Amino acid sequence: MATEEMKAMRLEAFLNRAYNLDKRIKRPSKGEYYALTRAEEKGNPQKELKTLKSRIEQAIEVFFKQSIDYKTEESLKILSSLNAQTNNSNDISLVIEKGEKITEQFK
Numbered sequence: 001m002a003t004e005e006m007k008a009m010r011l012e013a014f015l016n017r018a019y020n021l022d023k024r025i026k027r028p029s030k031g032e033y034y035a036l037t038r039a040e041e042k043g044n045p046q047k048e049l050k051t052l053k054s055r056i057e058q059a060i061e062v063f064f065k066q067s068i069d070y071k072t073e074e075s076l077k078i079l080s081s082l083n084a085q086t087n088n089s090n091d092i093s094l095v096i097e098k099g100e101k102i103t104e105q106f107k
Helices: 004-021 031-042 046-064 071-085 087-100
Strands: none
Touching: 004 031, 004 046, 004 087, 031 046, 031 087, 046 071, 046 087, 071 087
16 A cells, blocks of 8 residues: 555656646645645545646646647546546545556656
């Protein structure tokens, strides 16, 4: 099982791939994931979850603007759908894990 540190690092790495392609988006930080997990512990993660989902969607849009093949495009569409359905930090972690595999070419 991945530790919280590893999950936070994966999120940062995924968002960094998008940031490296488009500097107009906000620079990623592991703290974004930690803010979500702290809010979950307190029982009110809606704001942080909405923020992270938005950041992931923004990153996916950056990847769509790149020269990608059909398979990658379809995978990104599925990833976007999964992101829209996330409800907690574990869901976010699964989306990021899939996203890292899909965007390996932008590493």
